[in-house]
Amino acid sequence: MNRPSLSEALSRADLIHDLPVLDAAIQRMAAEIDQEIQGEHAVFITVMHGGLPFAAKLALAMKSDMEFDYIHATRYRGATSGSELHWLRQPAAALAGRTVVLADDILDEGKTLKAIRDFCLDRGARRVIVAVLCEKRHGRCVPGIKADYCGVEVPDRYVFGHGMDYYEQGRNLPAIYAI
Numbered sequence: 001m002n003r004p005s006l007s008e009a010l011s012r013a014d015l016i017h018d019l020p021v022l023d024a025a026i027q028r029m030a031a032e033i034d035q036e037i038q039g040e041h042a043v044f045i046t047v048m049h050g051g052l053p054f055a056a057k058l059a060l061a062m063k064s065d066m067e068f069d070y071i072h073a074t075r076y077r078g079a080t081s082g083s084e085l086h087w088l089r090q091p092a093a094a095l096a097g098r099t100v101v102l103a104d105d106i107l108d109e110g111k112t113l114k115a116i117r118d119f120c121l122d123r124g125a126r127r128v129i130v131a132v133l134c135e136k137r138h139g140r141c142v143p144g145i146k147a148d149y150c151g152v153e154v155p156d157r158y159v160f161g162h163g164m165d166y167y168e169q170g171r172n173l174p175a176i177y178a179i
């Protein structure tokens with residue numbers, strides 16, 4: 001497949017948040033979420049693919065025991081602008097009456113996390129806690145969704161790295177960059 005070059009994108013990208021900043025933010029979030037869910041056996045749902053590195057680090061930094069599951073819903077599908085949401089995998093865990101922690105890389109227009117949050121509530125989740133590594137503040141977020149826990153803010157530009165892709169590349173870059 002002929003993809004736009006990652007190295008060319010990196011050469012004109014700005015570094016937005018480096019790894020120590022992201023790791024410190026994740027440690028802080030882990031302690032805060034632990035505090036909120038103490039005594040519960042929550043379902044910890046990773047939103048694939050972008051949420052994978054963040055979710056792994058967040059879970060390892062938390063002390064609460066949790067049941068793991070994952071969901072895969074994608075709206076960008078390797079592009080830099082989103083369209084309709086495609087469900088690729090629904091969680092298997094029983095959600096009825098449970099607290100769900102949703103871990104994803106980014107809240108941008110919010111359409112993905114709103115649909116996933118509503119899905120969990122439709123499955124009977126008692127409450128859904130939304131945790132994102134970063135949030136783009138631009139005023140275009142759909143109503144009715146917010147991040148309960150957010151690591152860092154990013155500018156209103158396309159960002160990649162630390163889970164987020166540039167045409168399905170660059171997800172394992174440790175830092176976050178913007179083009």
Ligand SMILES: O=P(O)(O)OC[C@H]1O[C@H](OP(=O)(O)OP(=O)(O)O)[C@H](O)[C@@H]1O
Pocket residue numbers: 047048049050051073074075076077078082104105106107108109110111112113165
């Ligand atoms: O707030 P929104 O505008 O809805 O966008 C945020 C979603 O977009 C990205 O997923 P993507 O569709 O790129 O799938 P991926 O994680 O597999 O890359 C990201 O991981 C979020 O889930």
Ligand code: HPA
Pocket residue numbers: 050076106108109157158159160164165
């Ligand atoms: O800026 C972004 N970068 C990567 N993935 C995304 N999904 C929504 N917005 C973005």
